[in-house]
Amino acid sequence: MAETITLGKALNHGLRRSLEENDKVVIMGEDVGKLGGVFRITDGLQKDFGEDRVIDTPLAEAGIIGTAVGLAIRGYRPVCEIQFDGFVFPAYNQIVAQVAKMFYRSKGNVRLPIVIRIPFGGGIGAVEHHSESPEAYFAHTPGLKVVSCSNPSDAYTMIQQAITSDDPVVFFEPKRRYWEKGDVELGADLSGADPLHAARVARVGGDATLIAYGPMVRTALDAATAAAEDGRNLEVIDLRSLSPVDYETIYASVRKTGRAVVVHEAPGNIGLGAELAARISEQCFYSLEAPVLRVTGYDIPYPAARMEEEYLPDLDRVLDAVDRSFGW
Amino acid sequence: MAETITLGKALNHGLRRSLEENDKVVIMGEDVGKLGGVFRITDGLQKDFGEDRVIDTPLAEAGIIGTAVGLAIRGYRPVCEIQFDGFVFPAYNQIVAQVAKMFYRSKGNVRLPIVIRIPFGGGIGAVEHHSESPEAYFAHTPGLKVVSCSNPSDAYTMIQQAITSDDPVVFFEPKRRYWEKGDVELGADLSGADPLHAARVARVGGDATLIAYGPMVRTALDAATAAAEDGRNLEVIDLRSLSPVDYETIYASVRKTGRAVVVHEAPGNIGLGAELAARISEQCFYSLEAPVLRVTGYDIPYPAARMEEEYLPDLDRVLDAVDRSFGW
Amino acid sequence: MANGVSDVGADAPAGGFVQLLTPDGERRESVTTADGTTYSVDFTDEEYRGLYHDLVTVRRLDAEATALQRQGELGIWASLLGQEAAQVGSGRALRPQDMAFPTYREHGVLYTRGIDPIMPFGLFRGVDQGGWDANEHRFNGYTIVIGSQTLHATGYAMGVTMDGKTGTPDGEAVIAYFGDGATSQGEVNEAFVWAGVFNAPMVFFCQNNQYAISEPLERQTRIPLYRRAAGFGFPGVRIDGNDVLASYAVTRSALDNARNGQGPTLIEAYTYRMGAHTSSDDPTRYRIASEVESWKAKDPISRLRAFLTKQQMAGDEFFAAVDESAKTLALDLRERVLAMPDPQPVTMFDHVYPHGSPEVDAQRARFADYHASFEGSDH
Amino acid sequence: MANGVSDVGADAPAGGFVQLLTPDGERRESVTTADGTTYSVDFTDEEYRGLYHDLVTVRRLDAEATALQRQGELGIWASLLGQEAAQVGSGRALRPQDMAFPTYREHGVLYTRGIDPIMPFGLFRGVDQGGWDANEHRFNGYTIVIGSQTLHATGYAMGVTMDGKTGTPDGEAVIAYFGDGATSQGEVNEAFVWAGVFNAPMVFFCQNNQYAISEPLERQTRIPLYRRAAGFGFPGVRIDGNDVLASYAVTRSALDNARNGQGPTLIEAYTYRMGAHTSSDDPTRYRIASEVESWKAKDPISRLRAFLTKQQMAGDEFFAAVDESAKTLALDLRERVLAMPDPQPVTMFDHVYPHGSPEVDAQRARFADYHASFEGSDH
Ligand SMILES: Cc1ncc(C[n+]2csc(CCOP(=O)(O)OP(=O)(O)O)c2C)c(N)n1
Ligand SMILES: Cc1ncc(C[n+]2csc(CCOP(=O)(O)OP(=O)(O)O)c2C)c(N)n1
Ligand SMILES: [Mg+2]
């Protein structure tokens, strides 16, 4: 039965279902218990599944991920919540040197089916460290899979797929979209869903390709709607998987449109957009009418809240880039 | 007086001169004292400058960088040694959330003239965590400057420039080149040197542009020599600064040659090469005869030593890419 | 080196704490801890009244900030309600040459340093991220990433030693503030390691307000926090964090030990966060009203007021005057907060690097051009 | 909870340690620590001889590895020379169901688990990075990043509790190995926090071999390391790490406490790294010969040999047989190490992800094509 629920609630449902279906699934993090997390994504889960399944941990991110590694070796499937993007760095060592590498190091003998949930991105008027987009740090790291959902339905299925997967998955949640609603088929069989690592054409169009993920998919779709009024028919691709990227879907689109604009909140320099631009430039060399353009955060620390609207890519900046592409 | 010394010794001389010229300069790290560091880069410095200037620290990288921040606030100029590339991650939180941001956070009131020295890269037959190339993790971070030297002369001047600079600098040292020799003008006035953030055309050529940094500059130069025998005249650019990158030098070269190949050891996916390819593709769109190609480490964890030769970009792989560029 | 477990007040947790002023306003002359250290204060009437003044003022300013947040004038506020004594006592114990490293909640310490209380409001309003000069104010920037500042403080304290500014009564000392939750962070424990090894002239001041957001103390430790220090080779003392006199006496003593070259001390100020973690938090989800109620009886201000009254050091007139002056300050603060200009967006490109960057400059220029292109349009 | 400072042997560091066998081979019946715990062992003659056999064997294998490294057959070797008693004693104390988390130096523990000693040689030769199944061997992969494995062990131990495998004499326990230097890492201290809070069934076994590469103990702490535990709310005991009996007795007791639900213990095994840190190290740069010499007198093997001799449990014939069997094993090891095949380069693309990745597959394919293009050429 399809229900119209928020993205946050969809994640909550997905986590609940995962806890129900496999008693090795445990949730751990700061304030995930009684409080249900600062964004209430784990609301009610400790009450229903107990303190052994939904674990309020000491305040130390390396500890959260490091003990999750041990639990995973023991056969558990930990789902770790990092409270905000900017607080993942104390755990960085455990993530890149252990989580990402243990399967390789052990020649496939030790699997770490760990999911690391990170609410990310800006737009909520927060103080420093609460609005960052650190996905490139993880996507650059072999051994990690990195995904991001953009809407309630994907949130619901993708979190379950991530938990079911034996790959370690860094799961980026677009925090400013937690409250946006959409239809979700609760209880639907996952086998019917798109695979976790498939991109999706979120809007079909022929004139140019917008590529986005997480919070920027909405922005890209809005831009496409606005562009349609000007008679430009934009295709919008929701990456969904940031590592690996589903390039075939992208190439097919760009070969069709001849123009591509990548949008993300993270600083541009060596961001995901750089890789996309580099690949598209190489693989669609003879199809491109204009260089791949990027609309991203600037190469500065995330600014104070009262400037973030000007920092974040928005509809206008996306349309401006589309214009520039056509003006090439 | 020019002397022919190794890159490692050049760094040692540069550090020594920095300690002499400014008594606020302190060196800190694991084993930097009596041992002179595991690569002997700080050899003899504690003996000559004392335990207060060359500090053997407890074994904790976050502690090294975190206390360096405090020392910098106090007016010191800490030069921190991270023993190997793969051991910088426990300090990642301090580096990206504190070192990179304090100047911004304080509206320019608090400067952190910290240098973080990291021997990086592979090719020395080491065990896991001792051969990594984590530069993209830092270059993607606004607020940090990131450089890498490729030869003894640059090593000598760049380390001094980095220490003199008030910007926080992550200084990547090509460990497999520590023992390679070159002429160094010891005691030369730094004002005559190339600025820290300028790239350098290491070899002039007109047919294609090879872009490299750190350990791969030697490889690129060797490839250029080999290509010359085949009648191809390659230009080689030594980036020197990885963030910011001196793009003007690169664009000028690529506009001239029409072809570019970027070489680095780090995994390709969202590596520095991605950004270079993206920028060149955009800025030299009408000059490029072929897409920018990349020769990089694979997107896998750094492999066991007996496979590293096949993992690392070498002369053949560079030449192969040059061939592919011409074959486009 | 022994832990400072003191005689047990009626309201003390198991293991006791140093208390010089009971919740009823009874003054204990002095307290001697198990390791033989005697703590006391020797204040003039004027000084006692000064402390009261501070406590009331910082609470009033805090209340104003809470109100401003509710009215949408601040993005968020981290209230110190209930922790005034810990902050004012320790803050007043600092000598001018000392350096403080706060978290995001030390508005009371900031006030005792004589700093304009508006200083951190840019951060909470979202117009900047602090933006002050740590050295000018002898007060570091607010640090949001839990625990990181303890290492900064330790490094700074190492610098004090290297500068030869310890070993005498007018040496310098450093204080690092952090919460009960922070004690679990690796970085904080590394700061303990460093401080021990380098005998750093510093005081680790932990305000144990019983919660790290929703998590009660037992999620961070199974023994009292002050005992952590012994494991690293320096003394730990627990104080009644709601007693401004104990906070002053023990902090002053620890700072003086530090400046005299005797190394670090950990102080656990046993207190309670009476309000929400921040304005974004809903504490009813994780704690019961009766708990909060029971802590009201230990209020830091009412006990000092009772003491002043009993000792006839102050009467209604004084109390009213203090309230009035606090109110004036608060309303002035409010006005100035409301008047804070929004930053020019283009300033977000400032102060990325001391020596600048061609890349940032180029982005700034493109940003300016882009926005100029909207001039006159309805954007 | 009190720290286990025991009676002081002639060669004990200040504060004492648990010693059941003196350097001269004198047996103490039992040792009772300050907290009232009595440690002893109750071995048969055969078991004593077995311990001797283990000690000699692991030393001999280690020597063979050192030689292999010198001959260029290993890229690096981390020798356990001097630490045999700490490793064999604690390793033998493990019950089959227990799980061990080593660093890179626990070849002796590995041997006592009944694992083929060649297992870690792939790593040191550079043909792989370990590559074994942690659960199959109840022995985790060697961990090179200092301290990280202590958190893994703690999480694993939490899982043991969650599985209901504690609280009985045949419950499971977990042991984490680490060095003196590791105690400074934040992650190790976080493991202490976690273990305390979750009452994890585990033993933290710190081999204090006096050095972290070149840095002596005082760069990590100003008090004995075993005392760290008290700050986190669990017991810490120091043992004579060169005494295999003390190592066995105290580890066995701590493991049994853990499996019985009594939570974690920290054991500091006071020992000495007789060789270089690794084969890449040059210890003459940072320590004097006389120090090494003084530790030779405390050798873990010679004291057990003296004991066996005095007790007439063994004679020359036995000792010769042990040497012979160790030598045979070592030569067999050598042969098998030399026979280790180099890995096929293309296998570097294996085991990146359990579910694979189209990207890695594509790179593998291009790699194979590229290398095939050289076939027949002189590349
Ligand atoms: C590294 C990190 N992780 C998580 C957070 C989110 N966070 C902010 S305050 C807080 C609780 C802090 O508790 P405590 O140290 O007791 O200080 P208090 O707020 O109670 O004063 C948390 C988890 C953070 N700021 N930094
Ligand atoms: C995080 C990290 N930093 C640095 C190193 C380099 N390193 C390898 S061993 C070692 C010293 C370890 O000392 P200790 O913990 O005492 O163990 P020991 O080698 O003496 O057994 C260092 C610094 C590392 N492996 N990991
Ligand atoms: Mg708290």
Ligand SMILES: [Mg+2]
């Ligand atoms: Mg050691």
